[in-house]
Amino acid sequence: MATEMHRAQRAPTPTIKTLAEMTGYSIATISKALRESPVVAPATRDLIFKAAREVGYQANARGMALRTGKSFQAAVLMPVTAARDYEWDGVEYTQTLSGISQALEGTDYRMSVHVIRDAADGAEAARRIVDQGLADGLIFSGILAEDPRIDLLVAEHFPFVSMGRCRKDLVYAHVDIDNEWAAHAATARLIAGGHRRIALVNPERRLSYALDRVDGFVRAFREAGLDAPMELIAEGDLSTHFGRQTVIAFLQLDDAPTAFVCINESTTLGVLSGLGSLGRQVGVDVDVIAYDDINVSAYFTPPITTFYQPIEVLGRTLGQFLLRRMEGEDPKALRQVFRPTLIARQPDNLGGRL
Amino acid sequence: MATEMHRAQRAPTPTIKTLAEMTGYSIATISKALRESPVVAPATRDLIFKAAREVGYQANARGMALRTGKSFQAAVLMPVTAARDYEWDGVEYTQTLSGISQALEGTDYRMSVHVIRDAADGAEAARRIVDQGLADGLIFSGILAEDPRIDLLVAEHFPFVSMGRCRKDLVYAHVDIDNEWAAHAATARLIAGGHRRIALVNPERRLSYALDRVDGFVRAFREAGLDAPMELIAEGDLSTHFGRQTVIAFLQLDDAPTAFVCINESTTLGVLSGLGSLGRQVGVDVDVIAYDDINVSAYFTPPITTFYQPIEVLGRTLGQFLLRRMEGEDPKALRQVFRPTLIARQPDNLGGRL
DNA sequence: TGTTTCAATAAAAACGTTTTTATTTTCCTT
DNA sequence: AAGGAAAATAAAAACGTTTTTATTGAAACA
Numbered sequence: 001m002a003t004e005m006h007r008a009q010r011a012p013t014p015t016i017k018t019l020a021e022m023t024g025y026s027i028a029t030i031s032k033a034l035r036e037s038p039v040v041a042p043a044t045r046d047l048i049f050k051a052a053r054e055v056g057y058q059a060n061a062r063g064m065a066l067r068t069g070k071s072f073q074a075a076v077l078m079p080v081t082a083a084r085d086y087e088w089d090g091v092e093y094t095q096t097l098s099g100i101s102q103a104l105e106g107t108d109y110r111m112s113v114h115v116i117r118d119a120a121d122g123a124e125a126a127r128r129i130v131d132q133g134l135a136d137g138l139i140f141s142g143i144l145a146e147d148p149r150i151d152l153l154v155a156e157h158f159p160f161v162s163m164g165r166c167r168k169d170l171v172y173a174h175v176d177i178d179n180e181w182a183a184h185a186a187t188a189r190l191i192a193g194g195h196r197r198i199a200l201v202n203p204e205r206r207l208s209y210a211l212d213r214v215d216g217f218v219r220a221f222r223e224a225g226l227d228a229p230m231e232l233i234a235e236g237d238l239s240t241h242f243g244r245q246t247v248i249a250f251l252q253l254d255d256a257p258t259a260f261v262c263i264n265e266s267t268t269l270g271v272l273s274g275l276g277s278l279g280r281q282v283g284v285d286v287d288v289i290a291y292d293d294i295n296v297s298a299y300f301t302p303p304i305t306t307f308y309q310p311i312e313v314l315g316r317t318l319g320q321f322l323l324r325r326m327e328g329e330d331p332k333a334l335r336q337v338f339r340p341t342l343i344a345r346q347p348d349n350l351g352g353r354l
Numbered sequence: 355m356a357t358e359m360h361r362a363q364r365a366p367t368p369t370i371k372t373l374a375e376m377t378g379y380s381i382a383t384i385s386k387a388l389r390e391s392p393v394v395a396p397a398t399r400d401l402i403f404k405a406a407r408e409v410g411y412q413a414n415a416r417g418m419a420l421r422t423g424k425s426f427q428a429a430v431l432m433p434v435t436a437a438r439d440y441e442w443d444g445v446e447y448t449q450t451l452s453g454i455s456q457a458l459e460g461t462d463y464r465m466s467v468h469v470i471r472d473a474a475d476g477a478e479a480a481r482r483i484v485d486q487g488l489a490d491g492l493i494f495s496g497i498l499a500e501d502p503r504i505d506l507l508v509a510e511h512f513p514f515v516s517m518g519r520c521r522k523d524l525v526y527a528h529v530d531i532d533n534e535w536a537a538h539a540a541t542a543r544l545i546a547g548g549h550r551r552i553a554l555v556n557p558e559r560r561l562s563y564a565l566d567r568v569d570g571f572v573r574a575f576r577e578a579g580l581d582a583p584m585e586l587i588a589e590g591d592l593s594t595h596f597g598r599q600t601v602i603a604f605l606q607l608d609d610a611p612t613a614f615v616c617i618n619e620s621t622t623l624g625v626l627s628g629l630g631s632l633g634r635q636v637g638v639d640v641d642v643i644a645y646d647d648i649n650v651s652a653y654f655t656p657p658i659t660t661f662y663q664p665i666e667v668l669g670r671t672l673g674q675f676l677l678r679r680m681e682g683e684d685p686k687a688l689r690q691v692f693r694p695t696l697i698a699r700q701p702d703n704l705g706g707r708l
Numbered sequence: 709t710g711t712t713t714c715a716a717t718a719a720a721a722a723c724g725t726t727t728t729t730a731t732t733t734t735c736c737t738t
Numbered sequence: 739a740a741g742g743a744a745a746a747t748a749a750a751a752a753c754g755t756t757t758t759t760a761t762t763g764a765a766a767c768a
Contacts, residue, residue, distance in 0.1 A: 015754055026718045031756060041716060058486050062425065063754025065416040066723050080452040091445035098434040101469035112466045115455035132412050134464065240653045269653050276655030299594045299623050301630030301655065369724055380748045385726060395746060417724030420753050731748065
């Protein structure tokens, strides 16, 4: 309404009709010229482009959308845990979105963000996006071991890229972090340092990458000829609160852990908070290895040894893959698994405080 | 393309034409009935709704968009600082988006996120959104003292809600935090505790709320009959890195500050990191008061006294205001300033470590 | 020279709505 | 019972594109 008001005052927004009147060509020719169709004569094309520039013509997205059936939207499902007390969570998503948006820059696609509260919500959102054609492509994360969204989208041939892999043997575009490898590396490092009682702070087990991490954890122990302490695997949401509670609970055990492998920056902060309030010192009483995707572990006191993978890079890859997928490219070519780099900030001779 | 494929297999998506054929009414009547226009007979309306439910009719957004000229998009400008080394920043935006999205739930509006890198980028994005009609309304933050976006949108009568206020005397919908009040309260608390050398960790001065905070800071000193130490106001981006550097620089001064007032959670973390690496203890050598909008200061070691305002609530209000603004409501009624609550986590008798 | 072929452009239809205008039906009123 | 008003519905136009089909004019061929 207000929008109309200011439109009325200035010259009406130019359309292909305007260009048709200006140049004397039909709107069909205008349309084809602007899309650089080879059927229109080069001289005409140039003329039409010139006119378009002159009046500052911008194709009307709504007209295009209706005719082509496309929405020119790239949808992203952004998980937000049901904010119990507004817990610190999902902080890395800003950078993920930034990365995706970078990839979309210069294209006709806009990024629409759909907030989801849980897995069921996410499945429903995906369904709606497909059915109503709300977007031409979809990006989502928090992949479950059995993820109904992947099943749906593969079945519907709907272009998507997932951040993470499910446990089913399907072909689909994805970007992931090698969680099995990272968990193995972190655990092996601690074992080499003499630790035997190592805790794994992990997400809920139905998340695919939770399983990956358990796999890596177990493999590290097996390779050392040891049994993995399965009872020291804590599962929960990835809030700071959860990290803190885990430390407090585990350190009351008779056979308490001497080291913690953390899953992300929020739980790491929680673990440090828990240790702090118990009076335990990191690097002296207990060792901690973090996983970090927003470069924050460097600022913890003390700085924490970390597997680091800037998530913005993942976001950028997600966006690039989605664009190519929407162009019809084979998902086989659109799969990439990143290995985070180890940033050692704690003394390497961990010494196993037993 | 792939989208078409799966469409072809099932029954074609129902449109008002489908409903017209089913019920025998014309598409005009169908349209009016679905919009609950009073001109259609109640009995017909019910009949048409029944048919719509039966086939699972969903209005085609593209058709509506073209005809009405609306986009059914609520745009949000999300600032992401040019990621120097992927610094931790903008973490609170996840919750802001969550809040906005909550408000939009159940309406026909979708949320599209436009990432902007700086103020100029933001102004350009706003311009594009208005000119191309990319959205029906706009939400943005990081308001400058003189913000060209506000000038533009007010002039164009384009519906928007800003998170923050500019320094010009204009009427527009906004949500803000009472930064003057918060900075005053924090500073006064420290002065009452005996501190005289208080540092203010602040954003760049061209941001409107940077000025608000300086105002509150100065007022607190003036009310105590003191001169504000203007040289202890640090200005920079709000990264963790900046917080850390500020502490390290200031504590080398001859007349070093004994307390820090921080602007957000990332700078607070940086300040704590800086203090930690200098071997200074919070609450013993130096006092710190934070501002927090994602409830994370509780987990710092030690927990920090904080002015807390959950940002998700602001997000929700932003969304609600935008909806009302897009309905044409007077912006006069759509202004709200929140006062954060003080959460004292450090001993109250600060004692002024001089 | 007349027919065919090809290149260039124009015309028309379509996408799914909403809205304005026109038509039909129903119900009063006299 | 006729006339008119009001209520209900239908028809048509429009929003700005793209795409399919049709038309024109010129070049090429026999």
